[in-house]
Amino acid sequence: MTEAADEADEQRIRVGELADGSPLEFPIVEVLTGRAFVTGKSGSGKSNTTSVVVEELLEAGYPVLIVDTDGEYYGLKEEYELLHAGADEECDIQVGTEHAEKLAHLALEENVPIILDVSGYLDGDEADELLRETVRQIFAKEKKLKKPFLLVVEECHEYIPEGGGMDETGNLLIKVGKRGRKHGLGIVGISQRPADVKKDFITQANWLVWHRLTWDNDTNVVSRIVGSEYADEVVDLNDGEAFVQMDWSDQNVERVQFKRKRTFDAGATPGLDDFERPDLKSVSGSLMEDLDDITSRKEQEQDRIAELESKVETREERIAELESELETARDVSAAARKMANALVHGDGGPPDSYQATLQTKNEQIERLEERIDELEAHVSGEASAPPSDASDPADGAGEEEEQTEAPGQPAPESEPDDDSGDGTDDGGSDDVAPDASTFSFGEGDAGGRDALVDVVQDRLRRRGERLQVQEGGDSEGALADGTGDDDAPEPETVVDLLQAPPVVTRVNAARRQSNCNDDVAWSVVTELATNPGATAHDLAEATDVDVESVHTLLSELKGRDLVLRQDREYAFHVRHLRKLVAEDDPSRPRTELRDQWQP
Numbered sequence: 001m002t003e004a005a006d007e008a009d010e011q012r013i014r015v016g017e018l019a020d021g022s023p024l025e026f027p028i029v030e031v032l033t034g035r036a037f038v039t040g041k042s043g044s045g046k047s048n049t050t051s052v053v054v055e056e057l058l059e060a061g062y063p064v065l066i067v068d069t070d071g072e073y074y075g076l077k078e079e080y081e082l083l084h085a086g087a088d089e090e091c092d093i094q095v096g097t098e099h100a101e102k103l104a105h106l107a108l109e110e111n112v113p114i115i116l117d118v119s120g121y122l123d124g125d126e127a128d129e130l131l132r133e134t135v136r137q138i139f140a141k142e143k144k145l146k147k148p149f150l151l152v153v154e155e156c157h158e159y160i161p162e163g164g165g166m167d168e169t170g171n172l173l174i175k176v177g178k179r180g181r182k183h184g185l186g187i188v189g190i191s192q193r194p195a196d197v198k199k200d201f202i203t204q205a206n207w208l209v210w211h212r213l214t215w216d217n218d219t220n221v222v223s224r225i226v227g228s229e230y231a232d233e234v235v236d237l238n239d240g241e242a243f244v245q246m247d248w249s250d251q252n253v254e255r256v257q258f259k260r261k262r263t264f265d266a267g268a269t270p271g272l273d274d275f276e277r278p279d280l281k282s283v284s285g286s287l288m289e290d291l292d293d294i295t296s297r298k299e300q301e302q303d304r305i306a307e308l309e310s311k312v313e314t315r316e317e318r319i320a321e322l323e324s325e326l327e328t329a330r331d332v333s334a335a336a337r338k339m340a341n342a343l344v345h346g347d348g349g350p351p352d353s354y355q356a357t358l359q360t361k362n363e364q365i366e367r368l369e370e371r372i373d374e375l376e377a378h379v380s381g382e383a384s385a386p387p388s389d390a391s392d393p394a395d396g397a398g399e400e401e402e403q404t405e406a407p408g409q410p411a412p413e414s415e416p417d418d419d420s421g422d423g424t425d426d427g428g429s430d431d432v433a434p435d436a437s438t439f440s441f442g443e444g445d446a447g448g449r450d451a452l453v454d455v456v457q458d459r460l461r462r463r464g465e466r467l468q469v470q471e472g473g474d475s476e477g478a479l480a481d482g483t484g485d486d487d488a489p490e491p492e493t494v495v496d497l498l499q500a501p502p503v504v505t506r507v508n509a510a511r512r513q514s515n516c517n518d519d520v521a522w523s524v525v526t527e528l529a530t531n532p533g534a535t536a537h538d539l540a541e542a543t544d545v546d547v548e549s550v551h552t553l554l555s556e557l558k559g560r561d562l563v564l565r566q567d568r569e570y571a572f573h574v575r576h577l578r579k580l581v582a583e584d585d586p587s588r589p590r591t592e593l594r595d596q597w598q599p
Contacts, residue, residue, distance in 0.1 A: 013056035016258035024256050030248055032148035035177045036188040037202050040211020045240040049209055051261040063113040069155040071119040072267030079263050081281045086117030093291045097133050104137035132169040142183040149185055156189035157196040194221040206247040212237040326375040328501045335504045494529045497577040502584040510556035515549040524553055532571035
């Protein structure tokens with residue numbers, strides 16, 4: 001046993017008087033290292049008894065740690081320097097689980113008495129974790145120090161209940177009760193309901209204090225452990241009076257009147273008198289600085305966590321943007337391929353400049369496919385990259401490539417179909433409509449675009465089909481036939497617009513609400529783009545689709561202002577398509593458009 005324990009073994013503390021007026025004294029070493037149970041109904045004096053024991057230990061120079069569940073022990077600071085730690089502003093320091101090791105160090109190695117006030121924590125789990133980790137640290141240190149030290153736990157039935165449901169904290173307190181004595185660590189459990197406390201803890205206590213109890217369940221516990229005669233008398237005990245059992249006494253049970261505590265009774269029931277908080281002693285500033293440093297580090301960690309979480313959220317948003325951008329590129333690419341498959345079955349053979357235009361457009365397609373690969377790699381990289389302090393490398397990605405471009409593969413040249421309406425084949429003098437890979441999605445390719453315009457316009461001239469929106473008509477405009485070259489629409493403009501992301505999105509939405517599948521819908525769209533003024537029956541015959549399905553698609557497109565209808569003839573609403581594209585691209589100049597079909 002240590003020198004401190006030897007000294008304690010010779011000391012005794014006076015806590016009250018026996019029935020014959022003689023003093024009741026407890027040996028300090030038994031109190032510090034033993035297991036005790038103090039009980040009694042509210043107002044009977046159990047908290048006063050515990051405070052008297054603690055006051056005498058502090059007076060003798062022995063520190064304790066009090067687990068205060070109701071905030072009623074801070075009155076001890078009226079005469080003694082204790083560290084009041086908890087969650088309230090009235091505490092000397094606000095603490096969390098990160099302070100547990102430091103609290104154990106202060107209590108055992110620097111002899112600082114501590115009130116661990118868990119009454120102010122709104123989160124019961126937080127308070128439970130703080131208590132558990134502090135007791136764990138004390139138990140671990142006591143294995144090496146073997147220093148007499150007392151742990152006082154108020155409302156112990158909350159941690160070591162008689163019924164089921166005892167958690168890790170309760171198991172740890174039971175462990176302290178069973179094995180703490182050999183390390184010098186004692187424990188006092190306090191409860192107003194002995195029937196609710198685990199009986200293994202009560203029956204193995206080496207000193208017990210029974211204040212007034214009135215409930216049958218509680219008096220039955222007295223009858224079982226102390227004796228039936230005491231169960232009858234315990235209901236009539238006065239305030240501060242109790243039956244005491246002590247292993248170190250020859251007397252089995254003593255009737256005792258405990259003395260009043262010297263310090264402020266913070267647990268007394270408030271009366272009508274004005275409440276005045278006493279002057280309380282404070283602990284040294286150096287101890288507070290150490291605890292404040294721990295708090296500061298915890299706050300810095302929390303700030304850092306919040307910062308990292310913000311970066312992760314920003315990165316996830318960026319990934320979502322890239323995925324959306326990539327999905328749009330894929331949609332446009334798919335639309336271009338479908339239009340290519342449909343357009344390749346048009347009239348005539350390719351123009352003289354077709355091969356050169358095709359080569360140029362294929363190079364554009366290759367660049368766009370490389371862009372899709374880059375976006376896919378970028379999305380994968382963003383998803384796997386850890387957050388860091390560096391600025392987001394994804395910022396500005398994709399600014400140099402226009403996302404309205406639609407990659408696609410050139411379709412093979414086909415045998416020209418006779419679409420002139422006269423039942424003859426002119427031997428290939430008609431021009432084949434170029435596939436989607438020849439469409440220009442950006443600017444700066446005037447040669448290829450002019451060739452495309454020539455091809456499609458020539459096809460329209462051969463069919464003799466033209467669309468004109470009459471000025472002064474109704475809100476949807478009017479469709480009329482004509483053959484004048486100057487007034488002929490330029491359908492390549494419609495084809496370009498149909499491959500812009502906002503238009504693709506709306507066409508796909510219309511397709512989903514119609515009776516057409518993806519391939520059929522884009523075949524009808526492509527036919528209408530190159531054949532404005534066609535009827536539903538014309539479109540159904542040209543695409544080999546039943547007319548009812550075509551009607552459902554046209555109805556959905558018209559409902560979205562993508563097509564106009566007059567006299568059963570349909571054409572794409574170019575002005576509205578241009579508006580959609582302009583709204584999607586802020587850099588696109590907004591010009592006043594006349595109410596007619598022209599680029």
